Amino acid sequence: xxxxxxxNSVGEWLDQRLNTTKFNKVMMTEYxxxxxxxxxxxxxxxxxxxxTILIISGxxxxxxxxxxVNLAFDSVNYTIMQEVAYGWLFRHMHGVAASVVFLIIYIxxxxxxxxxxxxxxxxxIWISGMLLFVTFSAEGFSxxxxxxxxxxxxxAMVITNLFGGVPFIGDALVVWIRGxxxxxxxxxxxxxxxxxFLLPIVIMLxxxxxxxxxxxxxxxxxxxxDIDYDAEAEKYLSGNKKESKVIPFWPIFISKDLAVLGxxxxxxxxxxxFHYNFAMDxxxxxxxxxxxxxxxxxxxxxxxxxxxxxxxxxxxxGPLKAxxxxxxxxxxxxxxxxxxxxxxxxxxxxxxxKRPAFFVWFWILMADLIxxxxxxxxxxTGANAWVGFFAATLFILLFIFLPVxxxxxxxxxxx
Amino acid sequence: MSNETNRRDFLGYxxxxxxxxxxxxxxxxxxxxxxxxxxxxxxxxxxxxxxGIKAGEPIVVTWRGKPIFILKKTEDMEDNKRDLVxxxxxxxxxxxxCTHLGCIPAWKKTKWKCACHGGEFNPSAENIFGPPPRPLDxxxxxxxxxxxxxxxxxxxxxxxATAMMA
Numbered sequence: 001x002x003x004x005x006x007x008n009s010v011g012e013w014l015d016q017r018l019n020t021t022k023f024n025k026v027m028m029t030e031y032x033x034x035x036x037x038x039x040x041x042x043x044x045x046x047x048x049x050x051x052t053i054l055i056i057s058g059x060x061x062x063x064x065x066x067x068x069v070n071l072a073f074d075s076v077n078y079t080i081m082q083e084v085a086y087g088w089l090f091r092h093m094h095g096v097a098a099s100v101v102f103l104i105i106y107i108x109x110x111x112x113x114x115x116x117x118x119x120x121x122x123x124x125i126w127i128s129g130m131l132l133f134v135t136f137s138a139e140g141f142s143x144x145x146x147x148x149x150x151x152x153x154x155x156a157m158v159i160t161n162l163f164g165g166v167p168f169i170g171d172a173l174v175v176w177i178r179g180x181x182x183x184x185x186x187x188x189x190x191x192x193x194x195x196x197f198l199l200p201i202v203i204m205l206x207x208x209x210x211x212x213x214x215x216x217x218x219x220x221x222x223x224x225x226d227i228d229y230d231a232e233a234e235k236y237l238s239g240n241k242k243e244s245k246v247i248p249f250w251p252i253f254i255s256k257d258l259a260v261l262g263x264x265x266x267x268x269x270x271x272x273x274f275h276y277n278f279a280m281d282x283x284x285x286x287x288x289x290x291x292x293x294x295x296x297x298x299x300x301x302x303x304x305x306x307x308x309x310x311x312x313x314x315x316x317x318g319p320l321k322a323x324x325x326x327x328x329x330x331x332x333x334x335x336x337x338x339x340x341x342x343x344x345x346x347x348x349x350x351x352x353x354k355r356p357a358f359f360v361w362f363w364i365l366m367a368d369l370i371x372x373x374x375x376x377x378x379x380x381t382g383a384n385a386w387v388g389f390f391a392a393t394l395f396i397l398l399f400i401f402l403p404v405x406x407x408x409x410x411x412x413x414x415x
Numbered sequence: 416m417s418n419e420t421n422r423r424d425f426l427g428y429x430x431x432x433x434x435x436x437x438x439x440x441x442x443x444x445x446x447x448x449x450x451x452x453x454x455x456x457x458x459x460x461x462x463x464x465x466x467g468i469k470a471g472e473p474i475v476v477t478w479r480g481k482p483i484f485i486l487k488k489t490e491d492m493e494d495n496k497r498d499l500v501x502x503x504x505x506x507x508x509x510x511x512x513c514t515h516l517g518c519i520p521a522w523k524k525t526k527w528k529c530a531c532h533g534g535e536f537n538p539s540a541e542n543i544f545g546p547p548p549r550p551l552d553x554x555x556x557x558x559x560x561x562x563x564x565x566x567x568x569x570x571x572x573x574x575x576a577t578a579m580m581a
Contacts, residue, residue: 154518161517176446180455182480190449290480293518295530311532314546323515323548381533 028250032233034221035247041219042260043108049261050101050268051207055200057094060087065146067192069185072148073287092276098140099279100268102302105133113340114362116349117220123341124213130338132206135199137303142195144300148188149284154297156183156191165327182290224349296379304376305369309333312372312392314385329392336399343399346406347415355409361398368394460566462559465501473522475511478565482511482519483554484527485563486538495539496578497550499571501558508563509540509551527551553579 007013014020064084066075080087109129112118118126141159145152160177164170179186218229227245235244247253271278283294299307310330316322336343344358352359371391378384461478463485468474473486486507488498499506511519511527518531526543527536534545541550553576557569 157518158516175451176449179449180451180480181459184455184480186452186455291475291477291482291519293529293531297518297531311546321548322546326546379533 029248030233030237031215031249032229032236032246033219033249033253034225034227035245036221036223036225037219038222039256039260040107040111042257043104043111045254045257045261046104046264047101047108048207049265050097050104051203053093053097054101057090057097058196058200060090061094062196067146067189069148069188069288072146072188076147077285089272092272092279095279096268096272096276098143099300099302100271101136102140102300104264105136106302109133109337110366112220114352115220115222116224116344116346116351116355118341119344119346119349121217122213122220125210125217126341127338128206128210128213132203132210133337134334135203135206139195139199139203140300140302142191142199145188145191146195147284148288149281150286150288150294151281151284151297153183153288153290154293155299156187158297160187162327162330165324184290220349222351224351226349298377301373301377304374305372306330306333308372308376308388309392309395311380312388314380314389329396332396332399340402343402344406345403346410348410348413355406356412357405357408361402361405364394365398368398460564462562462564464562465504465506466561468506470504473507476565478554481554483565484509484511484522484540484551486522488538492538495541496581497539497553497575499558499563499575501561501563507538507540508554508556509536510554511551513547514542514549514551515545515547550579 002016004016007016011020061080064075064079064087066072076091080091084090112126112129141155145156160174160183163177164174166173175181177187178184179190218227221227225245229246232244232246235241236246236248241247279300283297286294298304309332310326313325313329314322317325346355346358352362368391371387372395375384375388375391380388459479461476461483463474463476465485465487468485468487470487471489471492473484475482475484477483484507488505488507492505494505495507497507499508513520513529513531513534515529515532515534518529520527520529520534520536525538527540529535529545529547532546534547535543536547536551537543539550542548553572554565555568556563556565556572557567558564558571
């Protein structure tokens with residue numbers, strides 16, 4: 001056993017038993033961050049905070065929510081919104097945070113792509129991040145169906161129907177996932193379980209893993225400079241703080257994160273109090289009805305780009321059915337980002353503005369994703385269908401040409 | 416057993432075998448826990464009287480929570496291999512969920528139109544426009560006199576299902 005002596009303070013008592021001094025050093029005061037990073041690197045702390053808000057507001061909603069097809073709609077729209085003190089606030093905080101969390105995830109993701117933070121040595125950071133994105137998507141979707149309104153119901157109908165595209169077992173798989181021939185009570189209760197228990201646990205484990213993946217290759221910086229962390233940390237600890245290229249996470253770096261967080265929270269609560277409607281589709285204030293479909297259904301804004309890739313292919317090509325092409329393209333869109341570290345053939349880690357071809361590629365991808373997002377919400381008729389088709393095709397082509405594009409940059413630099 | 420295999424290896428292999436059997440049984444149990452409940456399976460029958468239906472005006476009934484279209488065809492609607500003939504009347508029977516992504520198409524005078532993604536189906540439930548990959552699905556049914564019982568496979572169903580496969 002460790003040497004335990006009489007402690008003179010609570011801190012010392014804990015230190016002898018839990019090694020808290022060492023723990024604080026590793027996690028905070030000697031966790032080194034490069035000086036050369038901008039506000040875009042604060043998204044991690046923003047996400048951690050938003051996820052905490054989601055959990056806490058979710059706990060308060062959970063205490064009055066009833067996962068039953070006959071009770072769910074009223075438990076949300078009457079009990080929580082009208083009767084529970086501040087129930088409306090918890091719902092709006094939860095709904096807005098669920099939407100905003102995806103905005104921050106996208107900024108976080110594209111910061112990583114712009115600065116090449118997924119490359120050589122940082123692949124696990126990228127992969128664990130993409131796994132988090134997929135789990136967050138499942139979490140968002142399973143939560144979306146809980147209020148049991150019309151949009152919830154038909155979102156569940158369409159998403160579960162997608163599994164019907166799996167070869168051979170598709171139809172049986174859809175019945176199995178739903179637990180009924182239709183989206184029904186069994187579907188609601190199992191998605192309730194996923195949303196409030198299994199997926200949040202998986203997300204928490206993945207967040208822990210995502211943090212851990214960062215500790216060994218360390219965080220990237222604005223110039224993608226390869227920093228010798230041991231040497232720089234030594235400089236800092238010996239008092240040479242000005243020369244050192246690194247600073248400790250706590251209490252130095254966190255102050256910048258907190259400043260960005262302050263601005264973000266003002267924006268977030270502005271949305272919660274004055275613009276919560278953007279996260280509340282009017283169609284979802286009609287109770288779910290399995291015998292009538294709303295005229296136009298679409299997912300939340302953060303899924304629109306992949307939804308548009310899914311429906312962008314609206315005509316059959318030879319023996320291939322439009323439905324299957326769309327489904328394959330949708331699958332492609334959802335796994336291709338995961339493979340980014342291997343599609344990028346540039347031998348160096350550099351920010352996009354120092355890689356001319358990749359720079360162009362990056363901004364075309366941005367523009368294409370915005371087009372897909374806008375057209376994802378429009379009805380897919382006439383010219384809209386063709387815009388969707390070309391944008392979806394461009395999306396796929398961009399990733400097919402990425403290895404070539406990144407090779408060109410390396411060649412131009414003479415490598 | 417060779418001389419190099421010692422007692423710990425034996426315990427290890429034995430444990431692996433027990434764990435594999437237990438793990439596999441657990442997966443079977445978990446898979447079945449997500450299957451539809453017996454009450455859901457038992458509730459899957461709906462009986463509809465066909466004689467009162469007006470030609471050219473499809474009715475919508477609920478079977479297993481899904482809408483079922485039953486259309487009595489008028490004289491000028493063309494014959495189709497999936498027509499259900501009862502007495503002198505021809506009917507189209509179909510699950511009223513678009514085969515694209517499951518929205519419910521609405522009857523517009525001479526065809527079903529889906530508002531979600533623009534799919535269209537003719538009075539014989541065949542896909543004639545838009546993204547749906549196949550005609551509306553045929554629900555299992557049997558005929559008792561002038562009544563149709565949805566949920567069991569009668570000879571009339573089998574005949575139409577085989578005709579549709581061909």
